Amino acid sequence: xxxxxxxxxxxxxxxxxxxxxxxxxxxxxxxxxxxxxxxxxxxxxxxxxxxxxxxxxxxxxxxxxxxxxxxxxxxxxxxxxxxxxxxxxxxxxxxxxxxxxxxxxxxxxxxxxxxxxxxxxxxxxxxxxxxxxxxxxxxxxxxxxxxxxxxxxxxxxxxxxxxxxxxxxxxxxxxxxxxxxxxxxxxxxxxxxxxxxxxxxxxxxxxxxxxxxxxxxxxxxxxxxxxxxxxxxxxxxxxxxxxxxxxxxxxxxxxxxxxxxxxxxxxxxxxxxxxxxxxxxxxxxxxxxxxxxxxxxxxxxxxxxxxxxxxxxxxxxxxxxxxxxxxxxxxxxxxxxxxxxxxxxxxxxxxxxxxxxxxxxxxxxxxxxxxxxxxxxxxxxxxxxxxxxxxxxxxxxxxxxxxxxxxxxxxxxxxxxxxxxxxxxxxxxxxxxxxxxxxxxxxxxxxxxxxxxxxxxxxxxxxxxxxxxxxxxxxxxxxxxxxxxxxxxxxxxxxx
Numbered sequence: 435x436x437x438x439x440x441x442x443x444x445x446x447x448x449x450x451x452x453x454x455x456x457x458x459x460x461x462x463x464x465x466x467x468x469x470x471x472x473x474x475x476x477x478x479x480x481x482x483x484x485x486x487x488x489x490x491x492x493x494x495x496x497x498x499x500x501x502x503x504x505x506x507x508x509x510x511x512x513x514x515x516x517x518x519x520x521x522x523x524x525x526x527x528x529x530x531x532x533x534x535x536x537x538x539x540x541x542x543x544x545x546x547x548x549x550x551x552x553x554x555x556x557x558x559x560x561x562x563x564x565x566x567x568x569x570x571x572x573x574x575x576x577x578x579x580x581x582x583x584x585x586x587x588x589x590x591x592x593x594x595x596x597x598x599x600x601x602x603x604x605x606x607x608x609x610x611x612x613x614x615x616x617x618x619x620x621x622x623x624x625x626x627x628x629x630x631x632x633x634x635x636x637x638x639x640x641x642x643x644x645x646x647x648x649x650x651x652x653x654x655x656x657x658x659x660x661x662x663x664x665x666x667x668x669x670x671x672x673x674x675x676x677x678x679x680x681x682x683x684x685x686x687x688x689x690x691x692x693x694x695x696x697x698x699x700x701x702x703x704x705x706x707x708x709x710x711x712x713x714x715x716x717x718x719x720x721x722x723x724x725x726x727x728x729x730x731x732x733x734x735x736x737x738x739x740x741x742x743x744x745x746x747x748x749x750x751x752x753x754x755x756x757x758x759x760x761x762x763x764x765x766x767x768x769x770x771x772x773x774x775x776x777x778x779x780x781x782x783x784x785x786x787x788x789x790x791x792x793x794x795x796x797x798x799x800x801x802x803x804x805x806x807x808x809x810x811x812x813x814x815x816x817x818x819x820x821x822x823x824x825x826x827x828x829x830x831x832x833x834x835x836x837x838x839x840x841x842x843x844x845x846x847x848x849x850x851x852x853x854x855x856x857x858x859x860x861x862x863x864x865x866x867x868x869x870x871x872x873x874x875x876x877x878x879x880x881x882x883x884x885x886x887x888x889x890x891x892x893x894x895x896x897x898x899x900x901x902x903x904x905x906x907x908x909x910x911x912x913x914x915x916x917x918x919x920x921x922x923x924x925x926x927x928x929x930x
């Protein structure tokens with residue numbers, strides 16, 4: 435009953451607010467060449483969609499729309515977009531893309547500091563034309579328009595590198611904003627302590643370490659003890675008899691993924707730290723194909739506030755109540771950028787990203803050793819495979835990242851010498867567990883491609899493939915480096 439009243443209240447406010455011609459014009463103008471989708475309180479309208487006239491906005495509001503959301507990507511004709519289009523076809527349809535930086539921290543004061551830190555970093559890279567708006571709730575959106583980008587870098591068209599390059603730039607802005615933000619927070623006095631020990635940092639590289647648990651288990655049947663290093667505690671089965679083991683002891687430790695050291699071996703190398711990257715809250719989910727963000731001057735359903743445009747000077751003293759629909763004045767959100775104004779930002783971000791990759795690769799071995807055998811010689815009992823926890827998690831079904839998960843599974847099963855038919859059966863079972871199944875045609879095409887190529891191992895555990903789809907390998911998996919290494923090692927153990 436209360437939810438219905440809240441919905442009715444927002445819908446009434448929407449009719450009053452969106453009746454303003456200046457609000458309609460501001461939303462309509464910004465959404466030119468973009469997907470523009472209404473939200474009907476609980477859910478979004480059909481896709482693709484766009485506005486033909488400013489009056490379309492109030493027409494949709496009269497049908498129950500409460501807010502409007504649009505794409506970062508700019509299209510030649512948004513109505514031609516389809517999920518059936520290939521990446522190449524989407525690239526042809528895409529005119530370009532804006533860099534939209536989404537800052538969201540649960541402490542609003544820190545969202546403001548983060549927004550100012552990012553703007554400071556952008557200005558250091560020679561970018562003068564920046565626009566910022568309130569998200570309507572707890573954060574801010576900062577936009578750098580398409581015109582500011584170089585058309586191509588090293589012969590690669592920038593328009594075709596979405597979301598890859600946008601993600602790299604966001605990560606680089608986290609890095610380049612860090613010092614300024616940390617200084618601002620520490621100089622704000624004791625107030626920052628409400629964040630608590632939001633993180634433990636590695637003193638060697640300055641990055642936040644990840645928290646793990648080292649748990650000792652005992653099998654009452656086999657009378658053996660096993661130790662597991664995991665992020666999340668789960669019931670453990672004995673690797674011999676498969677019965678559930680008894681937990682005997684546990685202790686926490688911290689692990690630096692970059693330096694590959696943990697607090698058990700070197701406790702002095704770790705110390706409490708403010709989670710600067712967490713406070714920055716740059717949302718990389720927003721940097722994804724066809725992802726939508728709230729239009730400037732759109733309402734926010736939960737707060738009833740407008741997503742108002744701000745000057746940089748206003749951010750420091752801005753409060754959400756300043757976005758009350760009765761107070762707002764319309765300003766343009768899209769800045770008039772100079773051509774290739776963001777070229778230095780692009781080149782620095784790509785160089786930084788490349789250096790990180792080179793540094794990481796230099797610490798890796800060129801080839802993965804499974805058991806000293808070639809892939810063709812691997813022979814495991816397919817009916818009794820000891821699946822790695824990460825592969826188990828994928829096989830339970832995915833909500834996001836299904837295509838990358840499919841890539842991992844295809845190479846995993848093929849490396850273990852599963853036949854085409856056996857692999858297809860496993861993938862079919864997995865796809866049924868997915869929240870939204872991949873299309874059969876796509877799976878068949880990937881199977882065809884995989885079995886035409888030379889065998890290759892699935893990605894190592896320290897590659898971003900796993901984290902990007904919400905899979906976090908445990909310490910034992912990371913030690914064994916690859917899912918196939920894990921299976922071979924465990925199979926030998928079980929056989930013995």
